Amino acid sequence: MVSETHRAIQGVWSIESARVIASLARIVRDVGLAEELAQDALLAALEQWPEQGIPDNPAAWLTAAAKHRAINLLRRGKMLERKHAELGYDLDSQNEPERLLARLQAELDDDVGDDLLRLIFTSCHPVLSTEARVALTLRLLGGLSTDEIARAFLVPESTIAQRIVRAKRTLAEKHVPYEVPRGEELEARLASVLEVIYLIFNEGYSATAGQDCMRPALSEEALRLGRVLAGICPQEPEVHGLVALMELNASRAAARVNAAGEPILLLEQDRGRWDQLLISRGLAALAHAEALDQPPGPYLLQGAITACHARARTPDTTDWARIAALYEQLGALLKSPVVELNRAVAVSMSEGPAAGLALVDALLPEPTLRHYHLLPAARAELLEKLGRFAEARTEFERAALMTQNARQRERLQQRARSCGRG
Amino acid sequence: MRFLCIYKPGTTESNTPPTPEEQAKMGKLIGDMAKAGVLLSAEGCLPSVFGSRVRLEPDGNFRVTDGPFPETHELIAGFCLLQVKTKAEAIEWTKRFVALVKDGESEVRQLHDAPAG
Numbered sequence: 090m091v092s093e094t095h096r097a098i099q100g101v102w103s104i105e106s107a108r109v110i111a112s113l114a115r116i117v118r119d120v121g122l123a124e125e126l127a128q129d130a131l132l133a134a135l136e137q138w139p140e141q142g143i144p145d146n147p148a149a150w151l152t153a154a155a156k157h158r159a160i161n162l163l164r165r166g167k168m169l170e171r172k173h174a175e176l177g178y179d180l181d182s183q184n185e186p187e188r189l190l191a192r193l194q195a196e197l198d199d200d201v202g203d204d205l206l207r208l209i210f211t212s213c214h215p216v217l218s219t220e221a222r223v224a225l226t227l228r229l230l231g232g233l234s235t236d237e238i239a240r241a242f243l244v245p246e247s248t249i250a251q252r253i254v255r256a257k258r259t260l261a262e263k264h265v266p267y268e269v270p271r272g273e274e275l276e277a278r279l280a281s282v283l284e285v286i287y288l289i290f291n292e293g294y295s296a297t298a299g300q301d302c303m304r305p306a307l308s309e310e311a312l313r314l315g316r317v318l319a320g321i322c323p324q325e326p327e328v329h330g331l332v333a334l335m336e337l338n339a340s341r342a343a344a345r346v347n348a349a350g351e352p353i354l355l356l357e358q359d360r361g362r363w364d365q366l367l368i369s370r371g372l373a374a375l376a377h378a379e380a381l382d383q384p385p386g387p388y389l390l391q392g393a394i395t396a397c398h399a400r401a402r403t404p405d406t407t408d409w410a411r412i413a414a415l416y417e418q419l420g421a422l423l424k425s426p427v428v429e430l431n432r433a434v435a436v437s438m439s440e441g442p443a444a445g446l447a448l449v450d451a452l453l454p455e456p457t458l459r460h461y462h463l464l465p466a467a468r469a470e471l472l473e474k475l476g477r478f479a480e481a482r483t484e485f486e487r488a489a490l491m492t493q494n495a496r497q498r499e500r501l502q503q504r505a506r507s508c509g510r511g
Numbered sequence: 512m513r514f515l516c517i518y519k520p521g522t523t524e525s526n527t528p529p530t531p532e533e534q535a536k537m538g539k540l541i542g543d544m545a546k547a548g549v550l551l552s553a554e555g556c557l558p559s560v561f562g563s564r565v566r567l568e569p570d571g572n573f574r575v576t577d578g579p580f581p582e583t584h585e586l587i588a589g590f591c592l593l594q595v596k597t598k599a600e601a602i603e604w605t606k607r608f609v610a611l612v613k614d615g616e617s618e619v620r621q622l623h624d625a626p627a628g
Contacts, residue, residue, distance in 0.1 A: 100603030103596055104547065202546075232596075305624070309512075309594060316548035366551060366592070 094139045102131060105148040106232040111204035112152050117159060117189065118267040120211055120229060121257035130154035163190055202321040205230075206269050209318065212256075213282040216263050221256035222285045223292075224249050230317075231310045241307045242292065282318070283331050283388060286311050290335050305342075312339055319374065329378035330389030336371030337395045340364040351496060356404045368399045390419040409439035426455045427463075434467055442474040462491035466501060473508055482508035513551070513622040514593045514601040516608070521584050521615035536611050544593070544604060553591035588615075592622075 106127060114123035130151040144150040212225040227233045227241075235253065239246040270278040293308030315332040322328050344362035346352055375396050378389045385393070394415045401407040416432035430452055437445020449468050458464045469484035485505035489498045529537070544550035556562070559578035566574045580586060591608075595601050598621065605617045 096599045097603065097606075099597065100599035100601075103600040104603055306596065310596070313548035313594065317546065320546040320548070370551070 094143070095135070097143055098131075098134055098138060101134075101143065101147040101151075103232055105151060106131075107205060107208065107230045108148055108201055109151045109155060110229055111201070111208040113155050113159070114208055114211070114267060115204050116156070119257075119261060120208065120225075120267075121261065122159075124229060124257075126155040126159050127151070129158045133158075160190065203269065205317065206321050207267060209282055209314075210269055210278055211260065211265065211267055213278075213285045214260065214265050215278070215281050216265060217256050217259060219285070219288065221252050221259070222281070223289055224252045225256045226285055226314070227289065227307075227310065228253055230314060233310070237306075241304055279322075279325060279327065283327060286314050286318070287331060287335070287388075289314075290338070294338075308335075308339060308342075311335065319377075323377075324381065326378040326381040326383050327386040327388045329374045329381070330386060330392045333371045333374035333378060333392035334388055334395060336367050336374060337392065337399050340367035340371060340399060355398060360402065363399070371399060372396055385418060387419060387422050390415050390422070394419070407438070409435050413439055426452055426458050427461070430458070430461075430464060430467060437471055437474075442471040446471040446475065460491055462488045462497070462501075464488075465491065469501075469504065469508075473504075478508045512595060512597070512601075513624065514595065514598070515620045515622055516591050516593060516601065516605050517587055517618045517620065518589045518608070518612065519584065519586060519615050519618065520588045520612070533611070540607055540611060541591075543607075544591070549593050549595050549600075549604070551592040551594050553589070555589035556587055559586055 109130065110120070110123050110127045113126050114120050117123055117126070133154045134147075134151060138144070208229060209226070212229050213222045217225065223242075224238055227238050228235070233241075235250050236246050239249045242249070269275075290308050290311035293304050293306070293311065312332070312335045315328070315335055319328050319332050340363050341355070341358060343364065344353065344358040344360070345355075371392070375389070375392050378392070379385075394412055397408050397412045397415070413432055413435035416428055416435055420428045420432060430449065433445050433448035433452070436448055446468070449464070449471060452458055452464060465484045465488040469481045469488060472478075472481035472484060482505045485501050485508060489501035489505065492498050492501065541550065541553055544553070559580045562578040562580070564576045564578075564580070566576075568574050593601050593604060595604070598619070601619050605619050609615075609617050
């Protein structure tokens with residue numbers, strides 16, 4: 090009996106915790122305090138619901154319980170003490186408790202979307218290090234425990250615990266206003282949020298065979314956060330672009346590694362194992378982004394590129410010309426030699442190896458690509474296609490020397506040997 | 512984790528459509544699941560008169576039986592596909608759904624996931 094209720098409470102908490110923290114944070118203007126109050130409410134639920142039953146509106150119950158706790162703390166002067174002790178700055182101690190009390194007692198209409206938005210922007214604030222933003226976001230918005238976050242990032246639990254404590258303290262010390270940014274600031278701050286979400290998503294794909302199940306769960310959580318954000322910011326094309334990119338990347342999860350856990354190149358994947366539901370969700374998100382009819386940003390462009398692959402039933406029906414054009418647009422935004430290399434490969438697929446080789450050769454002087462094994466590897470492929478086997482062999486061998494990965498090195502050496510007839 | 516939540520009404524197939532109020536509440540729940548980022552798909556089935564059952568007989572022949580089907584307690588009326596962190600969460604969402612339809616049962620089944628490694 091008790092365990093059934095506990096499971097129910099766990100389910101409710103998964104669904105409601107971010108929203109409860111967000112509502113409280115709007116009132117108390119401090120995410121650390123908001124989380125503590127929410128945790129207090131959870132404890133109250135664990136004590137009372139086994140006897141009273143699960144309330145009809147669990148989120149409202151939890152928020153109300155947290156608010157009551159906050160009011161009690163305020164009346165006993167405890168909250169003020171905490172703020173003084175932790176933050177070390179002078180509150181306008183005449184008015185602050187009164188204002189806070191008034192906010193707590195008001196039956197304000199929740200705009201859940203707005204509350205969540207404030208919470209997301211705050212936990213991804215650029216004043217925090219990227220690691221801190223990631224940990225805080227997974228904690229406050231993902232509802233992941235410190236232990237779960239630690240396992241996902243392969244660090245000790247204490248590391249994550251400290252990271253979160255310091256993050257909350259930094260937000261308070263720097264007096265980070267608890268609000269949704271406006272105007273020009275919004276774009277920059279949104280980029281910071283998207284960066285955190287995409288980082289978490291990619292971290293989940295560093296999973297290899299036998300590793301903790303928390304790692305793929307990271308990608309799922311990032312995708313979920315992206316979807317939540319798309320729901321509250323429907324007018325932002327880059328949000329939909331990132332969601333498209335993640336849905337489409339996730340659609341290939343079953344096809345991207347073989348039984349031995351080794352990665353399979355996209356063009357060699359069994360497309361029958363691509364998740365068509367995620368593909369249609371990704372394409373829908375991309376269409377949504379494009380319908381907003383604004384100059385495309387980097388996530389939208391990357392989403393559009395991966396959509397070209399997703400739409401191709403077989404590799405030879407891939408629209409390489411479109412991919413090349415998209416990489417050109419992306420390159421104009423990011424000015425990255427890696428993007429230009431990808432464009433060169435796409436050009437070679439649509440216009441032939443000679444055209445691609447010309448672009449690859451133009452990248453040879455590029456200092457940042459000097460140790461990038463994919464540059465000689467791409468060059469080698471194109472030379473081989475042009476029948477210039479001796480040169481291709483040299484380039485494959487050069488690429489093999491550059492890569493750290495043993496399997497990749499072996500593949501490249503094998504390619505070199507097969508050019509040996511040159 | 513992904514869960515398929517299969518709804519079986521359990522009473523005689525109703526040909527009366529849901530009231531606007533019922534539809535609004537269901538729409539809100541589906542919307543809530545979408546806003547929470549957990550809803551992958553949700554669909555309702557047309558009445559079983561539009562359906563068929565396909566079976567391979569022991570003699571090697573196919574038997575196709577057209578609806579309607581009388582054994583209503585086994586009939587599927589709809590499904591949703593959820594992506595959530597725990598089974599407990601899938602069950603909580605399903606409770607909210609069942610509270611709206613009031614009738615029948617929803618079966619919650621975890622799906623195979625792509626191998627992690």
